[in-house]
Amino acid sequence: MLEGKRQKSGLTAAWVSRAKPKDKPYKLSDRDGLYLQIEPSGLRVWRMNYRFLGKQRTITFGRWPELLLGEARERLFDARRLLAKGVDPVEHAKLQKMLAAAHTFEAVAKEWLEKIAAEGAAAMTLKKARWLLSKLYPSIGKRPIREISAHELLLALKKIEATKRYDTANRARTASSQVFRYAIATARAERDIASDLQGALVTPRTTHRAAITTPIEAGALLRTIDEYDGYPLTRTALRLLAHVFVRPGELRWAEWSEFDLNKRVWTIPGHKMKMRRPHAVPLTRQVVASPRSGMQIISARGLK
Template sequence: MALTDVAIRNAKPGAKAIKLADGGGMFLLVTPAGGKLWRLKYRVDGREKLLAIGAYPEIGLGEARRRREEARELIALGKDPSREKQREKVRARIQAADTFKAICDEYCEKRRRDGAKGWAPATATRSEYLLSLVCGSIGKLPIGEIEPADVLTAIRRIEGKGKLESARRSLQLAGAVFRYAVATARLASDPTRDLRGALTAPTVTHYGAITDAMKVGQLLRAIDDYEGSGITKLALQIAPHVYVRPGELR
Protein backbone atom coordinates (compact mmCIF):
# COMPACT_ATOMS: atom_id res chain seq x y z
CA MET A 1 0.00 0.00 0.00
CA ALA A 2 1.36 3.41 -1.01
CA LEU A 3 2.42 5.87 1.67
CA THR A 4 0.65 9.12 2.52
CA ASP A 5 2.01 12.32 4.05
CA VAL A 6 -0.06 11.68 7.16
CA ALA A 7 1.36 8.18 7.58
CA ILE A 8 4.90 9.51 7.16
CA ARG A 9 4.42 12.31 9.70
CA ASN A 10 2.87 9.90 12.21
CA ALA A 11 5.60 7.25 11.84
CA LYS A 12 7.36 6.81 15.19
CA PRO A 13 10.84 5.36 15.74
CA GLY A 14 11.25 2.01 17.43
CA ALA A 15 14.04 0.00 18.96
CA LYS A 16 15.03 -1.12 15.46
CA ALA A 17 14.88 0.56 12.04
CA ILE A 18 11.43 0.39 10.44
CA LYS A 19 10.79 0.18 6.67
CA LEU A 20 7.61 1.73 5.26
CA ALA A 21 7.12 0.63 1.65
CA ASP A 22 5.74 2.97 -1.02
CA GLY A 23 6.00 0.69 -4.06
CA GLY A 24 8.37 0.34 -6.98
CA GLY A 25 11.19 -0.68 -4.63
CA MET A 26 11.11 2.60 -2.66
CA PHE A 27 10.64 2.71 1.09
CA LEU A 28 11.01 5.13 3.98
CA LEU A 29 13.54 4.01 6.58
CA VAL A 30 12.64 5.25 10.06
CA THR A 31 15.76 5.00 12.22
CA PRO A 32 15.78 4.45 16.01
CA ALA A 33 17.09 8.03 16.34
CA GLY A 34 14.01 9.37 14.57
CA GLY A 35 15.50 10.01 11.13
CA LYS A 36 13.32 9.34 8.09
CA LEU A 37 15.33 8.37 5.02
CA TRP A 38 14.16 7.56 1.51
CA ARG A 39 15.75 4.47 -0.02
CA LEU A 40 15.28 2.65 -3.33
CA LYS A 41 16.01 -1.06 -3.64
CA TYR A 42 16.82 -2.21 -7.18
CA ARG A 43 18.81 -4.76 -9.14
CA VAL A 44 21.59 -4.24 -11.69
CA ASP A 45 23.22 -7.22 -13.41
CA GLY A 46 21.43 -9.53 -10.98
CA ARG A 47 22.85 -7.79 -7.90
CA GLU A 48 20.64 -6.06 -5.35
CA LYS A 49 21.63 -2.46 -4.62
CA LEU A 50 20.34 0.42 -2.52
CA LEU A 51 20.07 4.06 -3.63
CA ALA A 52 19.87 6.89 -1.07
CA ILE A 53 17.25 9.34 -2.35
CA GLY A 54 17.27 11.82 0.53
CA ALA A 55 15.81 12.60 3.94
CA TYR A 56 12.26 13.51 4.87
CA PRO A 57 10.96 16.26 5.20
CA GLU A 58 13.66 17.93 3.02
CA ILE A 59 12.60 15.50 0.30
CA GLY A 60 8.82 15.21 0.39
CA LEU A 61 6.76 12.26 -0.79
CA GLY A 62 6.10 13.72 -4.25
CA GLU A 63 9.76 14.60 -4.86
CA ALA A 64 10.89 11.17 -3.63
CA ARG A 65 8.54 9.49 -6.11
CA ARG A 66 9.83 11.70 -8.92
CA ARG A 67 13.41 10.71 -8.11
CA ARG A 68 12.37 7.07 -7.93
CA GLU A 69 10.96 7.27 -11.47
CA GLU A 70 14.13 8.95 -12.73
CA ALA A 71 16.17 6.12 -11.22
CA ARG A 72 13.90 3.49 -12.76
CA GLU A 73 14.34 5.13 -16.17
CA LEU A 74 18.11 4.86 -15.78
CA ILE A 75 17.78 1.21 -14.80
CA ALA A 76 15.64 0.59 -17.90
CA LEU A 77 18.49 2.03 -19.99
CA GLY A 78 20.94 -0.38 -18.36
CA LYS A 79 22.52 2.26 -16.11
CA ASP A 80 23.21 2.08 -12.39
CA PRO A 81 21.54 5.03 -10.55
CA SER A 82 24.09 4.89 -7.71
CA ARG A 83 27.02 5.09 -10.13
CA GLU A 84 25.34 7.94 -12.05
CA LYS A 85 24.84 9.79 -8.75
CA GLN A 86 28.54 9.44 -7.92
CA ARG A 87 29.49 10.68 -11.38
CA GLU A 88 27.24 13.71 -10.97
CA LYS A 89 28.93 14.55 -7.67
CA VAL A 90 32.35 14.35 -9.33
CA ARG A 91 31.16 16.56 -12.20
CA ALA A 92 29.78 19.10 -9.72
CA ARG A 93 33.09 19.16 -7.80
CA ILE A 94 35.09 19.68 -10.99
CA GLN A 95 32.72 22.39 -12.19
CA ALA A 96 32.94 24.22 -8.86
CA ALA A 97 36.74 24.23 -9.12
CA ASP A 98 36.65 25.52 -12.70
CA THR A 99 35.99 29.17 -11.90
CA PHE A 100 36.39 31.85 -14.54
CA LYS A 101 39.50 33.14 -12.72
CA ALA A 102 41.10 29.68 -12.62
CA ILE A 103 40.55 29.14 -16.34
CA CYS A 104 41.75 32.70 -17.08
CA ASP A 105 45.03 31.91 -15.34
CA GLU A 106 45.32 28.62 -17.22
CA TYR A 107 44.58 30.30 -20.56
CA CYS A 108 47.08 33.12 -19.97
CA GLU A 109 49.78 30.64 -19.00
CA LYS A 110 49.10 28.68 -22.19
CA ARG A 111 49.29 31.83 -24.35
CA ARG A 112 52.62 32.77 -22.77
CA ARG A 113 54.00 29.34 -23.75
CA ASP A 114 52.38 29.10 -27.21
CA GLY A 115 55.68 28.84 -29.10
CA ALA A 116 55.95 31.18 -32.07
CA LYS A 117 52.35 32.31 -31.49
CA GLY A 118 52.91 33.04 -27.80
CA TRP A 119 52.20 36.39 -26.25
CA ALA A 120 55.08 38.84 -25.96
CA PRO A 121 55.71 39.89 -22.33
CA ALA A 122 54.06 43.31 -22.87
CA THR A 123 51.01 41.72 -24.52
CA ALA A 124 50.71 39.17 -21.71
CA THR A 125 50.85 41.88 -19.04
CA ARG A 126 48.23 43.98 -20.80
CA SER A 127 45.93 41.01 -21.47
CA GLU A 128 46.13 39.76 -17.89
CA TYR A 129 45.30 43.24 -16.64
CA LEU A 130 42.23 43.48 -18.89
CA LEU A 131 41.03 40.05 -17.81
CA SER A 132 41.49 41.04 -14.16
CA LEU A 133 38.91 43.78 -14.74
CA VAL A 134 36.38 41.10 -15.73
CA CYS A 135 37.43 38.76 -12.92
CA GLY A 136 36.46 41.41 -10.40
CA SER A 137 32.83 40.63 -11.25
CA ILE A 138 32.70 36.99 -12.39
CA GLY A 139 36.09 35.56 -11.40
CA LYS A 140 34.72 33.39 -8.56
CA LEU A 141 31.80 31.96 -10.55
CA PRO A 142 32.02 28.40 -11.97
CA ILE A 143 32.50 28.93 -15.68
CA GLY A 144 29.61 26.60 -16.53
CA GLU A 145 27.18 28.83 -14.63
CA ILE A 146 28.13 32.13 -16.28
CA GLU A 147 25.46 33.57 -18.58
CA PRO A 148 25.69 36.33 -21.21
CA ALA A 149 24.04 38.80 -18.80
CA ASP A 150 26.79 38.17 -16.21
CA VAL A 151 29.52 38.93 -18.75
CA LEU A 152 27.70 42.01 -20.06
CA THR A 153 27.33 43.39 -16.52
CA ALA A 154 31.06 42.92 -15.91
CA ILE A 155 32.00 44.62 -19.18
CA ARG A 156 29.51 47.45 -18.66
CA ARG A 157 31.25 48.30 -15.37
CA ILE A 158 34.46 48.89 -17.31
CA GLU A 159 32.57 50.85 -19.96
CA GLY A 160 30.88 52.94 -17.27
CA LYS A 161 34.27 54.31 -16.24
CA GLY A 162 34.75 55.71 -19.71
CA LYS A 163 37.24 52.98 -20.70
CA LEU A 164 35.53 52.08 -23.96
CA GLU A 165 38.52 50.51 -25.68
CA SER A 166 39.42 48.53 -22.54
CA ALA A 167 35.82 47.28 -22.35
CA ARG A 168 35.92 46.15 -25.98
CA ARG A 169 39.26 44.39 -25.58
CA SER A 170 38.25 42.80 -22.27
CA LEU A 171 35.18 41.30 -23.96
CA GLN A 172 37.34 39.88 -26.73
CA LEU A 173 39.73 38.31 -24.23
CA ALA A 174 36.89 36.93 -22.09
CA GLY A 175 35.51 35.33 -25.25
CA ALA A 176 38.89 33.72 -25.88
CA VAL A 177 38.86 32.29 -22.33
CA PHE A 178 35.35 30.88 -22.80
CA ARG A 179 36.29 29.31 -26.15
CA TYR A 180 39.34 27.77 -24.48
CA ALA A 181 37.01 26.27 -21.87
CA VAL A 182 34.85 24.88 -24.69
CA ALA A 183 37.92 23.40 -26.39
CA THR A 184 39.00 21.72 -23.13
CA ALA A 185 35.52 20.19 -22.59
CA ARG A 186 34.56 22.30 -19.58
CA LEU A 187 31.89 24.42 -21.22
CA ALA A 188 29.21 23.79 -23.84
CA SER A 189 29.30 27.18 -25.59
CA ASP A 190 30.79 30.68 -25.43
CA PRO A 191 28.35 33.07 -23.65
CA THR A 192 29.98 36.12 -25.28
CA ARG A 193 29.10 35.10 -28.84
CA ASP A 194 25.80 37.03 -28.76
CA LEU A 195 27.24 40.16 -27.12
CA ARG A 196 28.89 41.61 -30.21
CA GLY A 197 27.48 45.06 -30.82
CA ALA A 198 26.32 45.49 -27.21
CA LEU A 199 29.10 47.94 -26.30
CA THR A 200 29.58 51.58 -27.23
CA ALA A 201 32.14 51.88 -30.02
CA PRO A 202 35.12 54.05 -28.98
CA THR A 203 35.88 57.17 -31.02
CA VAL A 204 39.00 56.58 -33.10
CA THR A 205 41.55 59.39 -32.83
CA HIS A 206 44.04 59.62 -35.69
CA TYR A 207 47.41 61.13 -34.89
CA GLY A 208 48.91 63.81 -37.13
CA ALA A 209 50.96 62.48 -40.02
CA ILE A 210 52.92 63.97 -42.89
CA THR A 211 51.46 62.82 -46.20
CA ASP A 212 53.06 65.34 -48.56
CA ALA A 213 56.28 64.10 -50.19
CA MET A 214 57.95 67.54 -50.03
CA LYS A 215 57.29 67.80 -46.31
CA VAL A 216 58.61 64.28 -45.74
CA GLY A 217 61.88 65.40 -47.33
CA GLN A 218 61.96 68.44 -45.07
CA LEU A 219 61.48 66.19 -42.03
CA LEU A 220 64.32 63.87 -43.06
CA ARG A 221 66.67 66.83 -43.59
CA ALA A 222 65.65 68.25 -40.20
CA ILE A 223 66.51 64.91 -38.59
CA ASP A 224 69.95 64.92 -40.25
CA ASP A 225 70.51 68.46 -38.97
CA TYR A 226 69.48 67.57 -35.42
CA GLU A 227 72.32 68.37 -32.98
CA GLY A 228 70.92 67.01 -29.73
CA SER A 229 71.60 63.62 -28.09
CA GLY A 230 73.43 61.18 -30.34
CA ILE A 231 71.17 58.27 -29.34
CA THR A 232 68.08 60.38 -30.02
CA LYS A 233 69.39 61.30 -33.47
CA LEU A 234 70.08 57.65 -34.29
CA ALA A 235 66.56 56.73 -33.19
CA LEU A 236 65.06 59.47 -35.36
CA GLN A 237 67.10 58.28 -38.36
CA ILE A 238 66.01 54.64 -37.85
CA ALA A 239 62.33 55.46 -37.34
CA PRO A 240 61.43 56.12 -41.01
CA HIS A 241 62.84 52.70 -41.97
CA VAL A 242 61.06 50.51 -39.39
CA TYR A 243 57.70 52.23 -38.74
CA VAL A 244 57.35 51.12 -35.11
CA ARG A 245 55.88 52.85 -32.08
CA PRO A 246 58.23 55.06 -29.99
CA GLY A 247 58.15 52.57 -27.12
CA GLU A 248 59.21 49.70 -29.39
CA LEU A 249 61.92 51.85 -30.96
CA ARG A 250 63.31 52.74 -27.52
Protein backbone atom coordinates in the same frame (compact mmCIF):
# COMPACT_ATOMS: atom_id res chain seq x y z
CA MET B 1 -0.78 11.81 17.80
CA LEU B 2 0.90 14.38 15.64
CA GLU B 3 4.31 13.08 16.75
CA GLY B 4 3.36 9.57 15.69
CA LYS B 5 2.17 10.84 12.30
CA ARG B 6 5.42 12.75 11.84
CA GLN B 7 7.51 9.67 12.54
CA LYS B 8 5.51 7.65 10.01
CA SER B 9 5.37 10.07 7.07
CA GLY B 10 8.32 12.30 7.82
CA LEU B 11 8.62 16.02 8.39
CA THR B 12 6.55 18.77 6.87
CA ALA B 13 7.63 22.29 5.97
CA ALA B 14 5.40 23.64 8.75
CA TRP B 15 7.02 21.44 11.41
CA VAL B 16 10.47 22.51 10.28
CA SER B 17 9.64 26.22 10.39
CA ARG B 18 8.02 25.92 13.85
CA ALA B 19 10.97 24.08 15.44
CA LYS B 20 12.65 26.16 18.13
CA PRO B 21 16.27 26.04 19.34
CA LYS B 22 16.95 24.40 22.70
CA ASP B 23 19.77 24.49 25.22
CA LYS B 24 21.46 21.57 23.46
CA PRO B 25 21.60 20.49 19.80
CA TYR B 26 18.82 18.11 18.76
CA LYS B 27 17.53 16.38 15.66
CA LEU B 28 14.24 16.28 13.79
CA SER B 29 14.17 13.00 11.88
CA ASP B 30 12.56 12.88 8.46
CA ARG B 31 12.65 9.61 6.53
CA ASP B 32 15.23 7.32 4.93
CA GLY B 33 17.89 8.63 7.30
CA LEU B 34 17.47 12.35 6.63
CA TYR B 35 17.34 14.65 9.63
CA LEU B 36 17.49 18.34 10.49
CA GLN B 37 19.95 19.20 13.24
CA ILE B 38 19.03 22.31 15.19
CA GLU B 39 21.75 24.11 17.14
CA PRO B 40 21.22 26.34 20.20
CA SER B 41 22.26 29.28 18.00
CA GLY B 42 19.30 28.62 15.73
CA LEU B 43 21.39 27.15 12.90
CA ARG B 44 19.50 24.32 11.12
CA VAL B 45 21.40 21.87 8.94
CA TRP B 46 20.20 18.93 6.84
CA ARG B 47 22.30 15.79 7.35
CA MET B 48 22.38 12.04 6.87
CA ASN B 49 24.37 9.42 8.76
CA TYR B 50 25.54 6.33 6.87
CA ARG B 51 28.13 3.56 6.95
CA PHE B 52 30.73 3.09 4.23
CA LEU B 53 33.38 0.36 4.27
CA GLY B 54 32.49 -0.35 7.89
CA LYS B 55 32.92 3.27 9.03
CA GLN B 56 30.26 5.66 10.31
CA ARG B 57 30.12 8.86 8.25
CA THR B 58 27.93 11.96 8.07
CA ILE B 59 27.15 14.04 5.01
CA THR B 60 25.80 17.58 5.25
CA PHE B 61 23.44 18.66 2.47
CA GLY B 62 22.98 22.32 3.39
CA ARG B 63 21.29 24.82 5.67
CA TRP B 64 17.61 25.51 6.11
CA PRO B 65 15.96 27.69 4.80
CA GLU B 66 18.46 28.01 1.91
CA LEU B 67 17.82 24.31 1.31
CA LEU B 68 14.15 23.44 1.78
CA LEU B 69 12.72 20.07 2.80
CA GLY B 70 11.96 18.85 -0.73
CA GLU B 71 15.43 19.81 -1.96
CA ALA B 72 17.05 18.10 1.02
CA ARG B 73 15.17 14.90 0.17
CA GLU B 74 16.46 15.08 -3.41
CA ARG B 75 20.02 15.36 -2.08
CA LEU B 76 19.33 12.39 0.18
CA PHE B 77 18.12 10.22 -2.71
CA ASP B 78 21.20 11.21 -4.75
CA ALA B 79 23.46 10.16 -1.89
CA ARG B 80 21.67 6.82 -1.50
CA ARG B 81 22.01 6.14 -5.23
CA LEU B 82 25.77 6.71 -4.93
CA LEU B 83 25.94 4.33 -1.96
CA ALA B 84 24.09 1.70 -3.97
CA LYS B 85 26.84 2.01 -6.60
CA GLY B 86 29.60 1.67 -4.00
CA VAL B 87 30.52 5.37 -4.05
CA ASP B 88 31.10 7.36 -0.87
CA PRO B 89 28.81 10.47 -1.06
CA VAL B 90 31.23 12.63 0.98
CA GLU B 91 34.21 11.84 -1.26
CA HIS B 92 32.04 12.29 -4.34
CA ALA B 93 30.99 15.74 -3.10
CA LYS B 94 34.64 16.70 -2.53
CA LEU B 95 35.55 15.61 -6.06
CA GLN B 96 32.66 17.56 -7.57
CA LYS B 97 33.73 20.64 -5.65
CA MET B 98 37.29 20.31 -6.98
CA LEU B 99 36.03 19.87 -10.54
CA ALA B 100 33.71 22.84 -10.19
CA ALA B 101 36.62 25.00 -9.00
CA ALA B 102 38.60 23.99 -12.12
CA HIS B 103 35.67 24.94 -14.36
CA THR B 104 35.10 28.50 -13.21
CA PHE B 105 35.65 31.40 -15.61
CA GLU B 106 38.70 32.55 -13.65
CA ALA B 107 40.25 29.07 -13.57
CA VAL B 108 39.76 28.55 -17.30
CA ALA B 109 41.03 32.07 -18.06
CA LYS B 110 44.22 31.51 -16.08
CA GLU B 111 44.72 28.16 -17.77
CA TRP B 112 44.33 29.82 -21.18
CA LEU B 113 46.86 32.49 -20.16
CA GLU B 114 49.34 29.76 -19.23
CA LYS B 115 48.74 28.14 -22.61
CA ILE B 116 49.49 31.26 -24.68
CA ALA B 117 52.51 31.99 -22.46
CA ALA B 118 53.88 28.52 -23.25
CA GLU B 119 53.26 29.23 -26.94
CA GLY B 120 55.52 32.27 -26.73
CA ALA B 121 53.10 35.17 -26.39
CA ALA B 122 54.87 38.48 -25.81
CA ALA B 123 55.19 39.65 -22.22
CA MET B 124 53.17 42.78 -22.98
CA THR B 125 50.44 40.73 -24.66
CA LEU B 126 50.18 38.54 -21.56
CA LYS B 127 50.16 41.53 -19.24
CA LYS B 128 47.31 43.19 -21.14
CA ALA B 129 45.27 39.96 -21.34
CA ARG B 130 45.66 39.34 -17.59
CA TRP B 131 44.62 42.91 -16.85
CA LEU B 132 41.55 42.78 -19.10
CA LEU B 133 40.34 39.44 -17.74
CA SER B 134 40.92 40.56 -14.14
CA LYS B 135 38.27 43.22 -14.74
CA LEU B 136 35.70 40.42 -15.14
CA TYR B 137 36.72 38.24 -12.18
CA PRO B 138 34.73 40.15 -9.50
CA SER B 139 31.49 39.58 -11.46
CA ILE B 140 31.86 36.14 -13.08
CA GLY B 141 35.25 34.79 -11.97
CA LYS B 142 33.82 32.20 -9.55
CA ARG B 143 30.92 31.17 -11.80
CA PRO B 144 31.10 27.83 -13.67
CA ILE B 145 31.96 28.90 -17.19
CA ARG B 146 29.36 26.56 -18.69
CA GLU B 147 26.58 28.31 -16.76
CA ILE B 148 27.46 31.92 -17.62
CA SER B 149 24.87 33.51 -19.88
CA ALA B 150 25.43 36.20 -22.49
CA HIS B 151 23.39 38.62 -20.39
CA GLU B 152 25.52 37.88 -17.31
CA LEU B 153 28.71 38.59 -19.27
CA LEU B 154 27.16 41.76 -20.67
CA LEU B 155 26.41 43.04 -17.16
CA ALA B 156 30.05 42.45 -16.19
CA LEU B 157 31.23 44.35 -19.27
CA LYS B 158 28.74 47.14 -18.65
CA LYS B 159 30.38 47.76 -15.28
CA ILE B 160 33.60 48.56 -17.14
CA GLU B 161 31.73 50.62 -19.70
CA ALA B 162 30.08 52.64 -16.92
CA THR B 163 33.50 54.08 -16.06
CA LYS B 164 33.67 55.52 -19.62
CA ARG B 165 36.41 53.07 -20.55
CA TYR B 166 34.73 52.01 -23.77
CA ASP B 167 37.83 50.60 -25.44
CA THR B 168 38.68 48.55 -22.33
CA ALA B 169 35.17 47.08 -22.26
CA ASN B 170 35.38 46.07 -25.91
CA ARG B 171 38.83 44.55 -25.51
CA ALA B 172 37.65 42.67 -22.40
CA ARG B 173 34.85 41.17 -24.50
CA THR B 174 37.40 40.06 -27.08
CA ALA B 175 39.62 38.51 -24.40
CA SER B 176 36.67 36.71 -22.80
CA SER B 177 35.72 35.35 -26.23
CA GLN B 178 39.14 33.69 -26.46
CA VAL B 179 38.62 32.15 -23.02
CA PHE B 180 35.21 30.77 -24.00
CA ARG B 181 36.64 29.30 -27.20
CA TYR B 182 39.35 27.61 -25.14
CA ALA B 183 36.68 26.29 -22.76
CA ILE B 184 34.83 24.80 -25.74
CA ALA B 185 38.02 23.09 -26.93
CA THR B 186 38.58 21.62 -23.46
CA ALA B 187 34.95 20.41 -23.09
CA ARG B 188 34.01 22.91 -20.36
CA ALA B 189 31.64 25.06 -22.38
CA GLU B 190 29.39 24.55 -25.38
CA ARG B 191 29.51 27.92 -27.09
CA ASP B 192 31.21 31.30 -27.15
CA ILE B 193 28.60 33.58 -25.60
CA ALA B 194 30.89 36.60 -25.98
CA SER B 195 30.33 36.45 -29.74
CA ASP B 196 26.65 37.19 -29.11
CA LEU B 197 27.60 40.57 -27.65
CA GLN B 198 29.12 42.06 -30.79
CA GLY B 199 27.62 45.53 -31.13
CA ALA B 200 26.18 45.50 -27.60
CA LEU B 201 28.83 47.81 -26.17
CA VAL B 202 29.53 51.45 -26.92
CA THR B 203 32.01 51.76 -29.78
CA PRO B 204 34.80 54.15 -28.75
CA ARG B 205 35.16 57.22 -30.95
CA THR B 206 38.26 57.06 -33.11
CA THR B 207 40.82 59.72 -32.22
CA HIS B 208 43.05 60.67 -35.12
CA ARG B 209 46.61 61.44 -34.10
CA ALA B 210 48.81 64.06 -35.66
CA ALA B 211 50.53 62.65 -38.74
CA ILE B 212 52.79 63.74 -41.56
CA THR B 213 51.01 63.02 -44.84
CA THR B 214 52.76 65.17 -47.49
CA PRO B 215 56.27 65.16 -49.03
CA ILE B 216 56.82 68.76 -47.89
CA GLU B 217 56.09 67.84 -44.26
CA ALA B 218 58.29 64.75 -44.50
CA GLY B 219 61.16 66.82 -45.83
CA ALA B 220 60.80 69.32 -43.01
CA LEU B 221 60.94 66.48 -40.46
CA LEU B 222 64.12 65.02 -41.99
CA ARG B 223 65.81 68.42 -42.01
CA THR B 224 64.84 68.90 -38.35
CA ILE B 225 66.40 65.53 -37.51
CA ASP B 226 69.60 66.48 -39.35
CA GLU B 227 69.79 69.67 -37.29
CA TYR B 228 69.33 67.81 -33.99
CA ASP B 229 72.39 68.51 -31.84
CA GLY B 230 71.68 66.18 -28.95
CA TYR B 231 73.07 62.72 -28.29
CA PRO B 232 74.61 61.41 -31.57
CA LEU B 233 73.09 57.92 -31.30
CA THR B 234 69.65 59.45 -30.80
CA ARG B 235 70.06 61.42 -34.04
CA THR B 236 71.22 58.28 -35.87
CA ALA B 237 68.24 56.30 -34.59
CA LEU B 238 65.82 59.05 -35.64
CA ARG B 239 67.33 59.06 -39.12
CA LEU B 240 66.96 55.28 -39.38
CA LEU B 241 63.38 55.28 -38.08
CA ALA B 242 62.37 57.54 -40.94
CA HIS B 243 63.43 54.73 -43.30
CA VAL B 244 62.61 51.48 -41.50
CA PHE B 245 59.43 52.33 -39.50
CA VAL B 246 59.98 49.89 -36.64
CA ARG B 247 59.36 50.21 -32.92
CA PRO B 248 62.12 51.92 -30.91
CA GLY B 249 62.82 48.73 -28.97
CA GLU B 250 63.24 46.71 -32.16
CA LEU B 251 65.74 49.25 -33.42
CA ARG B 252 67.61 49.44 -30.13
CA TRP B 253 68.06 45.67 -29.87
CA ALA B 254 68.98 45.07 -33.51
CA GLU B 255 71.98 42.83 -34.21
CA TRP B 256 74.33 42.81 -37.22
CA SER B 257 73.51 39.16 -37.90
CA GLU B 258 69.93 40.21 -38.76
CA PHE B 259 71.04 42.39 -41.71
CA ASP B 260 71.67 41.24 -45.26
CA LEU B 261 73.11 44.37 -46.89
CA ASN B 262 73.51 42.67 -50.27
CA LYS B 263 69.79 41.91 -50.43
CA ARG B 264 69.04 45.17 -48.60
CA VAL B 265 66.79 43.53 -46.00
CA TRP B 266 66.71 43.46 -42.20
CA THR B 267 64.99 40.35 -40.79
CA ILE B 268 63.82 40.82 -37.20
CA PRO B 269 63.46 37.42 -35.44
CA GLY B 270 60.04 36.38 -34.19
CA HIS B 271 61.01 36.45 -30.51
CA LYS B 272 61.63 40.22 -30.78
CA MET B 273 58.29 40.94 -32.46
CA LYS B 274 54.99 41.64 -30.70
CA MET B 275 53.18 38.99 -32.77
CA ARG B 276 56.06 36.51 -32.39
CA ARG B 277 56.54 36.22 -36.15
CA PRO B 278 59.72 37.14 -38.10
CA HIS B 279 59.44 40.51 -39.82
CA ALA B 280 61.38 41.52 -42.96
CA VAL B 281 62.22 45.24 -43.26
CA PRO B 282 63.38 46.54 -46.68
CA LEU B 283 66.42 48.80 -46.43
CA THR B 284 66.65 51.95 -48.52
CA ARG B 285 69.83 52.90 -50.36
CA GLN B 286 70.42 55.67 -47.81
CA VAL B 287 70.49 53.13 -44.97
CA VAL B 288 72.76 50.71 -46.84
CA ALA B 289 75.06 53.43 -48.22
CA SER B 290 77.14 53.78 -45.06
CA PRO B 291 76.23 50.84 -42.83
CA ARG B 292 78.90 51.02 -40.12
CA SER B 293 78.69 54.78 -39.64
CA GLY B 294 74.98 55.19 -40.30
CA MET B 295 73.66 52.21 -38.35
CA GLN B 296 74.91 52.80 -34.83
CA ILE B 297 71.65 51.79 -33.13
CA ILE B 298 70.80 53.21 -29.72
CA SER B 299 72.22 50.66 -27.34
CA ALA B 300 74.90 50.56 -24.72
CA ARG B 301 76.76 48.19 -27.02
CA GLY B 302 75.36 49.18 -30.42
CA LEU B 303 74.81 46.47 -33.03
CA LYS B 304 76.35 43.11 -32.15
